[in-house]
Amino acid sequence: MNTTDPTKRAILDSMKGLVVSCQVQPDDPTFSPDFVVKMAQAAQWGGAAGLRANIPAQIRDIKAAVDLPLIGLFKIWSPDTNVFITPTLESALQVWEAGAEIVALDCTFQLNSDGRRACELLPEVQQAIPDAIIFADVSNYEEAKHAVELGADIVGPTLRGYTPETSHIEEADYREFARMCRDFGNDVYMMMEGHIYTPEDAMKAIYVGAHSVVVGSAITRPHLITKRFTDLLGGYQSNWREAERKSHPNA
Secondary structure, eight states, X not given: XXXXXXXXXXXXXXXXXXXXXXXXXXXXXXXXXXXXXXXXXXXXXTTOSEEEEESHHHHHHHHHHOOSOEEEEOBOOBTTBSOOBSOSHHHHHHHHHTTOSEXXXXXXXXXXXXXXXXXXXXXXXXXXXXXXXXXXXXXXXXXXHHHHHHTOSEEEOTTTTSSTTTTTOOSOOHHHHHHHHHHHTTTSEEEEESSOOSHHHHHXXXXXXXXXXXXXXXXXXXXXXXXXXXXXXXXXXXXXXXXXHSOOOOO
């Protein structure tokens, strides 16, 4: 295991099972100061082993109300790059200072605003915040392999479907994820994230080797849950995934 620190291992071992992503964007119909906290409290009540949250202010509010390990990130959209998950060292520091035990980073090969590959930020964050657990969000096997080599503590295919090369993908690739678990599961904690919509989907991920499964939209975003139903009932006149993928106003 890359992660040998006993404190980090204890946190990660406690997160086995379901992690609920509790996020609300300023343009969501559910946006309000306390809605994200209610999501987190509901997740804890339901037995979640951990949480994932966006924006330092929301992370801080959740940590004040709920005693669960938290994966923090800071989504910042820029017109000159597709890298938006904690894209800078400053944003990573803000996530850590807000109380997240785990910092999620875009660790794809996409170029950031500085013209560097997003994954190059990982060692900088490790050096600046040595006590942080690093979650590498990737989109494919090659990026996962590189994140392991860089020393990530957690790897998950969070960005599969959100890069130009994978934007056509609508479903989880359990075969590729199983390959990641087989090849990297002894080195890092593998967490499945992305395209998980039912308990049965989550069980498939656990079956092929996931330590944890992160579920967001299917649990905590009722407007997107509703749209999945209406898209189907309306004969796919529009696609709910377009709404899920879109950029949001930066907080």
